[in-house]
Structures are given as structure tokens and as C-alpha cells.
Amino acid sequence: MEDIQKFTFSVYTENNIGILNRLSAIFLKRHINIESMTVSKSEIEDVHRFTFVVNITKSQADKLIGQLEKQIEVIKAYSHTEDEIIYQETALFKISSKHLYDEDIQSRLKFRRANIVAITPNYFVIEATGLKDEIDNMHDKLKPYGLLQFVRSGRIAISRSKMAISELLHEFN
């Protein structure tokens, strides 16, 4: 049996309505759970970039690339293992203001790349950016204070090696 590992897919698409459905259906059809997903503009005008994180085998990942690229609106799809990318996630923690001056909470914030981004009489909001484990860790540390709200983003990732997407588009124009 092949090992299951974490793959991050970067999918460059035309900016058209409905493309998210088409892409997610590819995972759905193969019964693959999407761990996280982010959509944004890319470095190229009118081209969007989807980042999917999934736990699958290498050969599943290769087949998925084929199926993703087969979609008419997909310009190019890449899959990366963990060591091939630089990635980040962001989380927001909303905590009651009564803990704002707790010594221990202050010290916990220090050792992570975390910032207080809002303070009101009732609550304050901490933002943290980092790897998944770092956010998980932060979450565990802050949980004892009673999280009023907690939200985290999907992964955003940049490949270590070059992705020849711009050249590809250049060729077309």
C-alpha cells in the first residue's frame, strides 16, 4: 500500500462562475475530503488560484492533476508535497477582555507570531499566522481562557521551485 501524505494543490483557473463547483466535484467524485481550501487572485490578471490541501497517496495526486487539468477552465494545476512549498495559515481568536491583563496570556502571545488586532471593553482579538501545527498549538494554549470565537483560514502556499504559469499564458497571447 502506498503512503498517504499531505498534498497541496495549486490550481490556476479562468475567473468564471461555477468553476469552484467543477473543481470540488472532482474531489467529491473520488471520495477525497478537502482539508482546506483558499481562493484568491493570482499574480496574473484575470487568473484565479485555488489552493486545496488533501491527504492522499502520490498516485491519487497524479490522477487528480490529470482530472483537474481536464476541466476546460483550468489553465494549470500543480501538486506539492510539504517540503516543496512555503505555506501559512491565519487564525483569529476572540477572548473576553477580563483576560487581557493576565500575565500568562501575555507571555503566551510573545513566543508566537501573534498580534492583538482589536480591543474593546468586552473582548479582544488575537491574530496568529503560521504553520498548521503552530496555530493548533496556539489554539491549545488559548483555549483555557474560553474562546468566544475561533476561526482559521485555509492554507496559502507558494512553491519553492518555479511554476511556469506566466510563460504558459504568454505563449497563448
Added chain:
Amino acid sequence: MSTETQTVKKTTTSKKVNISGAEAVIKCLLEEGVDLIYGYPGGAIMPVYDELYKYQDQLQHVLTRHEQGATHSAQGYARVTGKVGVAIATSGPGATNLVTGIADAQIDSTPMVCITGQVAKHLLGSDAFQETDIIGISMPVTKWNYQITKASEIPEIMAKAFYIARSGRPGPVLIDITKNAQFDKFDFDYKKCTSVRSYKATPEVKEYALNAAAEIINNAKKPMIVFGQGVILGKAEAEFKAFIEKAGIPSAWTILGLSALPTDHPLNVGMVGMHGNYGPNKLTNECDALIAIGMRFDDRVTGDLNTYAKQAKIVHFEIDPAEVDKNVKTDVAVLGDVKETLAKILPKIDKNSYPDWMEEFKEHMTIEFNKVIKNDLHPEKDGLTMAEVIKEINEASKGNAIIVSDVGQHQMIACRYAKFNQSKSNVTSGGLGTMGFALPAAIGAKMGQPDREVVAIIGDGSYQMTIQELGTIYQTKVPVKIVVLNNEFLGMVRQWQQLFFDKRYASTEMVNPDFVTIAKGYHMEAERVSKRENLATAVQKMMDSKDAYFLEVCVEKEDNVFPMIPSGASVSDIRLS
């Protein structure tokens, strides 16, 4: 979204005229060379129908009796002509009725453009009368789909639809047009689409792949070819024949590859797959090189993948990169249109022949003949077999007919025994196995190839799924020949029940109406045959008829189709009884 404008390259230009969206739809069809469409009207598509009335001398619309019929007719037309079939329907139930045919076209790579009406843009998402999200519903079963909400989008999207449907690995495209977009006027201007930025229709042919493939082929001692519909879709019959003749390699076909190579070609060694021939299935696990050409290793072909051709080097000629290594891991993948790749590999191939290896196919054929074919074609029992009927049709047609088959035992028998001299002659629902396919598909096939004889072979179960299309035949006078092989069972399911479910015939026995009377009710000449001595004359009479004709043949109730690879078993475990 306005990005469409930037993503499509344009070529030819025509002059601008101010017309409605509905009229633009017709003009786009005419620009794409369409002169025949199938469909069914309704509220949300009425502006287009109104224009059809105006353009009826240029564009024939065939009113089918169900939207599913419209898709299958469009498929039948596409399959025998190689052109894009067009089906049109209203929103809601009209659109959902298209879905089965679209799914069928998707899995069998049939070029088709479906046009559906949709509620007006301001009503979208409001659960308006006859609103369904046909874009969402059809997304997984289309090659591409798009909802048009502005009249001015029509030419560009229609051009793109036709380009996508027919290029690369063909497939169905659905265009949903809101009612306001059909009414609104705009300056019409048509440019054919020749490329789409994000879509590479045909992969580039790689020289190293050709060389690596040629090396495997030239060094093989027992090579075998399995070819599929890619040869037909790529219009590569001549290149294919030149290739196999030079290489001297025994060639077997999938059911969709059938007719790409004449039946009596000396290198034609029969059909692979669940009900394929004994030799090519068995020898799949003995060849040392398996050369797959325009086929996709469907599970009905491979059986258990863990025991499929493990000893062989695998070379895969394929247009769709997503098919490579999907089911069977290849040693060499030759990506590209087979018309191009086969032509390019030809000079790299040594002239060769494998008489001993061919002899093995012949020996297996003899075994199959004695155990199966003899009883199918020359039965000793009284009851008629399905194969005898096909044999009579072969004799009457001399292998020149287009055979359209439905789904079930009769389909497997038709594919096993029908003889073909020319390509694009076998029309059947392969990947989806859609009962009800044949009658409407035969209408489309006959309209696409009016000079050829079109014979539909249909089971009593399948026939009743789209039997209402007899009405379409009556109205259009399209002279198709319909043969219903009546075993009073959903035979294929009954066969499985017999073999794998202890003969528990749960809901497979059919109490049927008088099919001859029904055909006559549709003013069609009709006859029923149940005796062997009358079969040949009845078939001849049908073939001689200038009009549509219905022939019911009462066949043995509980005959089985063999050989058979039980589902999930190895191709080596093919059973002869």
C-alpha cells in the same frame, strides 16, 4: 463575467446585424454548419422555437417525443457522421430529461451541444416556475457548460461550445440561455472559435514517446493491440490499418472500437471485455506487449486490474492525458490524436508478422466456436437465438448496415456477431449502458446517413423505455428498421440472477404488450416471427422495405450470453458456459 472576451481567440468575421438572442442562436447553429436539430419546446425556449419557424427551410427541427429521445438522436447522428449533434429543450423538466443522454455522451465521448431555455435572469434562484439549476445538475456530466444571461454573449459562447464539443476528446456541452437573453436585441457578429486559453484540445506529440513505443513494439514476440473508439473519433481508420498491417499485430476491439476495422480483416481477432471473445481476453494475460489505441481500459474490459496484463509491457496511445495511468499503469504513453501519432510511428515500426502467435488466437477461436458460437448460430433446439437473427441481418445487409443496439443481452450478441465493412457503423451505449438508447439513436443515425441501411436491435425491456419515439418516426417518415428481440425478460439481469443469485428472478420477467399492434398503431409495417423457417424471409422483407419497419422476433426466453468474465474476475477466468 467579462473574461470570456479575453480568453477566446478569434478568426473569421461576418458582418453585424441587430437581431434578438433567439435569432442569434439559430444563426450560430447555421454558422457551425448545423442543418438538423432534435428537441422539444416549452415556455422558456419559445423565442428560439419561434425563430425556428422562420428558418425551417435552412434548419430542420425534429420533434422527438421525449427530451431523452432528442439527446440520443443527436448522439446517433453524431456517431455516424462525426459531426456535432444538437439537442434543444425548455427549462426545468425539459432540461432534466436531457441529463441521461448527456451523461451517455460524456462517457462515450460523443460531440453534442445541448441548448436549454432558462427562466429570465431576474428570476434566477427564486424557484420560479420550471426553474432548475441545470448548470449545477449537468456539471459533472458535461465537458463544459455555461449559462448565458445576456444576448450579446450568445455568439461567443456558442462558438466556444461547438469548438469544445468537437475538439480533442469530444464530449457534450450544455448552454443554458435565460429568456431575457433570447428576447433582447444586439448587434450580431459571428466568429468561429479556434482556441481557448485554458484548454489544450490535443496534447503535443513527443518524439521520445514515439521512439520508446516503437522500441517496445519492434522487440515484442507476442504483441497484441486493443483498439477503441479513439480510432473512429480521430478519423484514423486508414492510419490504424496501415500501422497494424505493417507491424503484423493481432488486433482486438472494445465495443466502441467495433467497426473501425472490417470484421473480416485477417488481423481482427475479436472483442475484449466481459462478453468479448475467448482468445483476446485470455491472451491479454499472455502477450508480452499490449498496445492500447484510443481506448480507456474500462473496467468492463479489464476485469480485475490486479491480474490484468501484468506480464506485458503496456503502450497507450491516448488523446486525453487524464486517462493515462488511470486504471492501468503504462510503460509508454503516446499522447496525442491517434491520426497523428499512428502516422508518425509508422516509419519507426519494423515490418513484421507473428504466425505462431496468430495461431494461438485461432485455436482459442476454435474452442469458442465449439462451445459457444456453434450453438448461438446453428442451434439444435427449437427456440430462436438472438445470434441467428443477427446472422440473418448480416446476410441481408452484406455487412453494410449501421447497427444500432440497445443495452442488454441483445447488445452483447449484436456486437459479438454483427459484421461490418466500414467504420462508424456500430452505434451503442457503451460506457453508461443506457436502456432506451437505440430507438432514438437509430433515428439520428438514419438522418445522418440517409443512404445507409440502419437497423436497430432492441430488447423488449429497452424498447419500452423510449417506445414513444415511434411517434417521431411516423411524423418524420425516417425509414429505420427496428428489430425487437423479445425474450420476455430483462434478459441480462436475469442472466446474472441465474448465475449469481440462485435463479431468484426478482422483477425481471416482463409481461409485454402486443408490439406489432403498437407499431401498426403508429402506422408502421410490422411483423412477428417465432419460427426459424420464417426468419430469413422476414428479415429480407424488412430490409427490402423502403419505409420504417418493425420486426419482433420471439427468441428463447432463458438463453445466456457467453463467454463471460464475471464482474471483478480476471480476464483469464473467462467462462465459456
